Every structure is written in C-alpha cells, then in structure tokens.
Amino acid sequence: xxxxxxxxxxxxxxxxxIILSAxxxxxxxxxxxxxxGEGVLxxxxxxxxxxxxxxxxxLTIKEIDKILPFYDRxxxxxxxxxxxxxxxxxxxEILKRYNVRIIGISPKKSNDTHYNQLxxxxxxxxxxxxxxxxxxxIFDNYFKFFVLxxxxxxxxENDNSLVIKVDGKNSFLLTGDIEREAIESLISCCxxxxxxxxxxxxxxxxxxxxxxxxxxxxxxxxxxxxxxSNFYGHPHREILEALKNFSQIWRTDFQKTLIVPx
Amino acid sequence: MNDxxxxxxxxxxxxxxxxxxxxxxxxxxxxxLNFLASLIFYxxxxxxxxxxxxxxxxxxxxxYSLLREExxxxxxxxxxxxxxxxxxxxxxxxxxxxxxxENLLRGIFLGSKFDDKEIKDAFxxxxxxxxxxxxxxxxxxxxxxxxxxxxxxxxxxxxxIFYLSSFLIIFFVxxxxxxxxxxxxxxxxxxxxxxxxxxGRIPLKRNILVSALFLFSLFSPNLIFKDIGTQLSFLAITxxxxxxxxxxxxxxxIKNNFFRKTFSETLSAQIFTYPLILYYFxxxxxxxxISNFLVLPIIPYVMTLASLFLFFPVKYLAWLSFPLxxxxxxxxxxxxxxxxxFKIPLLLVVLVYFLISLEIYYQSKDEAVDFHFNLD
Numbered sequence: 153x154x155x156x157x158x159x160x161x162x163x164x165x166x167x168x169x170i171i172l173s174a175x176x177x178x179x180x181x182x183x184x185x186x187x188x189g190e191g192v193l194x195x196x197x198x199x200x201x202x203x204x205x206x207x208x209x210x211l212t213i214k215e216i217d218k219i220l221p222f223y224d225r226x227x228x229x230x231x232x233x234x235x236x237x238x239x240x241x242x243x244x245e246i247l248k249r250y251n252v253r254i255i256g257i258s259p260k261k262s263n264d265t266h267y268n269q270l271x272x273x274x275x276x277x278x279x280x281x282x283x284x285x286x287x288x289x290i291f292d293n294y295f296k297f298f299v300l301x302x303x304x305x306x307x308x309e310n311d312n313s314l315v316i317k318v319d320g321k322n323s324f325l326l327t328g329d330i331e332r333e334a335i336e337s338l339i340s341c342c343x344x345x346x347x348x349x350x351x352x353x354x355x356x357x358x359x360x361x362x363x364x365x366x367x368x369x370x371x372x373x374x375x376x377x378x379x380x381s382n383f384y385g386h387p388h389r390e391i392l393e394a395l396k397n398f399s400q401i402w403r404t405d406f407q408k409t410l411i412v413p414x
Numbered sequence: 415m416n417d418x419x420x421x422x423x424x425x426x427x428x429x430x431x432x433x434x435x436x437x438x439x440x441x442x443x444x445x446x447l448n449f450l451a452s453l454i455f456y457x458x459x460x461x462x463x464x465x466x467x468x469x470x471x472x473x474x475x476x477x478y479s480l481l482r483e484e485x486x487x488x489x490x491x492x493x494x495x496x497x498x499x500x501x502x503x504x505x506x507x508x509x510x511x512x513x514x515x516e517n518l519l520r521g522i523f524l525g526s527k528f529d530d531k532e533i534k535d536a537f538x539x540x541x542x543x544x545x546x547x548x549x550x551x552x553x554x555x556x557x558x559x560x561x562x563x564x565x566x567x568x569x570x571x572x573x574x575i576f577y578l579s580s581f582l583i584i585f586f587v588x589x590x591x592x593x594x595x596x597x598x599x600x601x602x603x604x605x606x607x608x609x610x611x612x613x614g615r616i617p618l619k620r621n622i623l624v625s626a627l628f629l630f631s632l633f634s635p636n637l638i639f640k641d642i643g644t645q646l647s648f649l650a651i652t653x654x655x656x657x658x659x660x661x662x663x664x665x666x667x668i669k670n671n672f673f674r675k676t677f678s679e680t681l682s683a684q685i686f687t688y689p690l691i692l693y694y695f696x697x698x699x700x701x702x703x704i705s706n707f708l709v710l711p712i713i714p715y716v717m718t719l720a721s722l723f724l725f726f727p728v729k730y731l732a733w734l735s736f737p738l739x740x741x742x743x744x745x746x747x748x749x750x751x752x753x754x755x756f757k758i759p760l761l762l763v764v765l766v767y768f769l770i771s772l773e774i775y776y777q778s779k780d781e782a783v784d785f786h787f788n789l790d
Binding site for chain 1: 508509512516529530715718729734736737738
C-alpha cells in the first residue's frame with residue numbers, strides 16, 4: 153500500500169515536472185561548447201535541429217541535455233556539414249540516444265570508414281539521408297533554412313561543407329569548415345543572402361579561411377568561434393584581429409555555450 | 415556426531431583450505447606454516463584425529479592454489495537471448511532519459527560503468543561510487559522486491575514464491591553478465607538473503623562467511639588476497655552481520671524501523687571497511703557517511719522502478735525514476751565539493767577495532783567458538 157502511494161506521488165511529481173518544463177520551453181539557438189569541433193542546436197516549439205555534433209559524445213550530449221527538456225528525446229534534422237571527425241563523430245551516440253528523423257549531408261562522397269559506418273547505421277535504422285546543395289530550402293513553422301553551399305564538388309574536402317543560413321527573429325550563418333575557394337564562390341553567388349546577425353566563423357578560426365570582404369558582407373553582430381584545445385593553433389591571431397573590426401567575438405573555449413533566445 | 419560438531423568441522427576445514435591458499439600466496443615457507451597451523455590447532459583442541467584432518471585440508475588448499483591453472487573448469491555460457499535483452503534494455507534506457515540520469519540508472523540497475531569522467535569523479539569524491547558497482551546489496555534489494563511483489567499473487571504458496579524469486583534473481587545475475595565481480599556479488603547477495611529473511615534454519619553466521627570465502631577460493635584461489643573489491647565487500651558483509659544488530663539496539667531512539675535499519679547497516683559496513691580503505695588509499699572522506707545516509711534510503715525505490723522496467727521496458731517508467739536519479743546526482747554533486755580527507759593514526763584505528771570486537775564478542779555469545787571435539 154505504501155509503495156503504491158509512493159508511486160502515485162511520484163507520478164504526480166513527474167507530471168508537474170513535465171508541465172513546468174513545457175511552460176519554460178523556449179525557442180532558442182545554442183552554439184554548444186563541444187571542445188574542438190562544431191555543434192549548433194536550433195530548437196523551436198515543435199522541432200529540434202542539430203548542425204554538426206562535435207567529436208566527443210559525452211560532451212555534446214551533456215550540453216544538449218542541459219538545454220532540452222528531459223522528455224524530449226528527438227532530433228528532427230541532423231545536418232552533417234562534412235565528413236570530418238570533429239564535426240560528425242558524436243553522431244554515433246546521438247543516433248543511439250535520440251530519435252533522429254532525417255540526416256542531411258553534403259554531396260561529396262567520402263572514403264572515411266567511420267563516416268560510411270555512420271551512414272550505414274542510419275540506413276539500418278531506416279533514417280532517410282538527404283543530400284543538400286545550393287538552392288535547397290527547408291521551412292519550418294519558425295525557422296527558415298537556406299542551403300547556400302556547395303553547388304559543385306570541390307577538390308578540397310573542407311570546401312564541400314554545407315553552409316546554411318537560418319532565418320528566425322535573428323539570422324544565423326553556419327559555415328562548417330569552408331576555406332578560400334568556397335568563400336569566394338559564396339561571395340560571387342549570393343552576396344545579399346550572406347547578411348547575418350550571428351556568424352559561425354568557418355573552420356574554428358583557421359587563417360586559411362580569412363576573407364575580409366566576406367565579413368563585410370555578413371556584417372555580424374557577434375562572431376562565434378567554436379573551438380577547444382587543439383594542435384593546429386585555432387583560432388589563429390590573424391582571424392581574431394580581422395574580426396575585431398567587424399564584430400564582437402564569442403569563443404566557446406573561454407565563454408562556453410552561447411544560447412541565443414528567440 | 416551432533417550438528418554443532420559438523421558446523422564447527424565445516425568452519426575449521428574450510429578455514430584450513432583458505433589458510434593453505436593464503437600461506438602459498440604470501441610466504442615461501444608455506445610448507446612449514448601448514449604444519450605450524452595444525453600444531454596450534456592440536457595444542458588448542460587436543461584432538462589428534464581432527465588436527466590431522468585440518469593438516470590435510472591445509473595442504474589441499476595449498477596444492478589447489480598451485481595447481482589451479484592446470485585445471486580447466488567448464489566456463490558458463492550466457493544464452494544469447496539474455497545478452498540481447500540486456501542490450502535492448504540499455505538502448506531503451508539510453509533513449510528515454512537525459513545523459514547523466516541514464517548513466518546513473520544503468521549503473522545502479524545493470525552495473526554499467528560511467529561513460530563520463532566528470533560524473534564518475536563526483537561519485538568517487540562523494541563516496542557513492544559503490545552504488546554503481548554490482549554488489550550483493552543490490553541483489554538482496556532486488557530479491558526482496560521480487561519476493562514482496564509475488565506475495566500479491568495470492569494463489570502462490572510461500573515456498574513457491576521463494577523459488578520463483580530465486581529464479582528471477584538468477585535471471586538477473588545472468589543479465590548482469592556473470593563476470594568475476596557479478597559472481598562475487600551473487601554469492602554475497604545469496605548469503606545476505608539467507609540471513610536477513612531467515613529462510614529455514616539460520617546457520618551460524620561465521621559458517622556463512624567462511625563458506626563464501628570457500629566458494630570464492632574454489633572459483634579463483636587468489637581472489638580474496640588480490641582483489642580489493644572482494645575484500646571490501648567481504649568486510650562490509652561481516653559488518654552487517656555482526657555490528658549492525660548491536661548498533662540497531664543502540665539506535666533504538668530512532669523510531670522509524672526502516673531508517674534505523676539502513677542507518678545501522680550503512681554505518682557498520684562503513685566502519686568495517688574503513689581500515690582497509692585507510693591501508694590501501696591512506697585517506698578517507700568523512701562526508702561520505704552523510705552522503706550515503708542521504709542517498710541509500712532512495713535506492714530501493716529506484717530498484718523497484720528498475721525491476722518493473724525489467725518486465726515492462728517503456729519510457730514512462732524510466733521517466734518516473736527521473737526525479738529520484740536527479741536527487742542522487744545532486745547529492746553527489748554537492749558532496750563533490752566537500753571532499754575532506756583526513757588521516758587517522760593507525761594506533762587509533764587498532765584501538766577502535768579492539769573496542770568494537772570486544773563489544774561484538776560480548777553481544778554475540780551464541781556465536782562463540784564452543785568445541786566439543788572430544789565427543790567420540
């Protein structure tokens with residue numbers, strides 16, 4: 153009898169908890185602190201999107217679980233910008249722990265064994281894999297996603313990253329690991345589209361993707377560098393100095409996760 | 415031959431077997447020590463026949479530990495159905511709770527290790543890491559849950575309930591993976607079940623303890639001397655057997671039965687394991703006593719939900735455990751900041767143990783070694 157009462161109290165408590173966290177539910181975009189790697193969570197009232205996952209599963213998942221309410225265990229679209237371990241490797245755990253509806257990838261085929269394993273796992277779980285390219289649009293009831301890049305297959309692996317412009321109350325430009333060639337292609341194709349309030353600096357602030365004209369077209373309010381401790385010297389000094397003239401800088405290794413409420 | 419004689423014989427012959435193994439493990443001159451031990455036995459009890467038997471078992475133990483690697487015991491294969499069911503349960507838990515909570519639930523329920531170092535450190539620092547280890551305590555809780563649950567089925571006879579819940583426990587042990595530490599916990603758990611629930615005739619406590627050691631040493635002779643985990647859990651059980659009834663009498667001012675029991679059991683297990691922890695690690699966290707007392711009363715409820723989850727793996731059941739798990743996690747996180755290690759002088763430890771053993775000796779006269787070896 154006492155056990156039964158206890159369980160009833162518990163059920164009551166959990167229901168209140170669900171209602172409470174549903175009331176506190178907000179539309180937000182979070183630039184996650186996932187160590188060296190990229191991961192952006194976009195969440196509105198109904199759908200949850202994830203752009204890249206970072207490399208270390210426990211870091212990424214802990215960050216995501218801090219933001220999502222405990223009963224929400226789904227990701228509607230998981231964008232994987234390109235087959236680099238620091239962008240997709242945590243996806244294995246994400247596929248295990250969340251109900252992923254769709255995976256969106258860039259068109260370049262990869263020889264990376266882990267990446268192919270991941271795609272096979274997704275096929276096993278019967279998750280549709282969509283290949284995105286320039287001109288693709290996804291309209292949700294809050295966010296609008298415009299895929300700006302790639303329009304063709306580039307020689308450099310990094311230049312094939314998915315570049316996505318997200319429009320909500322604020323606009324976001326998510327750039328993956330694009331380098332010189334891809335940036336020039338973006339500038340020439342769609343200069344008007346590039347303007348964004350929040351700009352995810354390409355390739356963790358590597359100097360090989362430095363382009364001042366690109367920054368002047370974007371006119372960011374805040375530039376986010378997602379970076380952790382690394383051997384490459386990211387973010388490079390040149391980038392930090394160039395960005396200073398355009399906007400403030402948020403570094404996830406010092407300032408941790410950035411949450412932009414909408 | 416009366417019952418007490420048989421019980422005493424069992425006690426001493428098993429002890430001889432274990433001593434024989436221990437001598438080989440620690441000393442080069444085990445040969446001489448075996449003779450010395452049986453000589454002491456003879457001088458104490460003045461019975462030639464039994465001391466020769468004792469000598470025989472000492473040598474049996476020594477030889478067994480030397481030849482154990484030559485003997486191939488049949489290994490136990492877990493049916494793949496149970497393995498798959500475990501995987502299914504783990505996946506189900508992973509998909510239904512947030513990261514830290516599901517880590518903890520899998521730890522308490524299935525004995526999985528923590529995936530994340532940060533959470534693990536919090537549990538180590540707050541002295542709660544033993545919750546996630548496969549332990550005999552877990553099996554006893556699980557057993558009593560099964561036992562109490564099956565009581566609701568009115569058409570079952572008490573004996574049938576006992577056998578059914580034993581069967582479920584065996585299933586649960588297989589689910590845990592049947593490695594060395596699971597086996598250890600299984601044996602310990604079974605002995606605890608026997609003593610706590612007073613099924614059938616209660617055997618002498620020291621015989622129970624010695625038979626656990628005997629089983630371990632049959633399984634792997636050097637386990638008791640090498641494995642810190644085994645030593646700690648053995649000491650904890652000894653504490654629960656001997657010290658906690660005494661403490662329960664002392665704490666009679668706590669009116670709530672359940673709390674008094676948990677409190678005295680926790681305290682006695684901790685008291686018995688501390689000298690060894692001091693010996694191995696050199697320090698002990700005073701606050702772990704408080705954190706354990708805050709968390710341990712919750713564990714049976716978590717286990718109850720987990721055992722329901724074993725048969726009805728739906729996410730809503732996992733959600734019910736969410737507040738409890740969050741509570742445990744927050745206790746661990748709070749006490750993570752209160753790491754307060756201090757050294758105790760060894761002399762003080764020895765003194766305290768001397769007092770404790772005196773108390774136990776006077777309180778449990780019925781356990782005293784009383785030999786009638788000259789009966790024949």
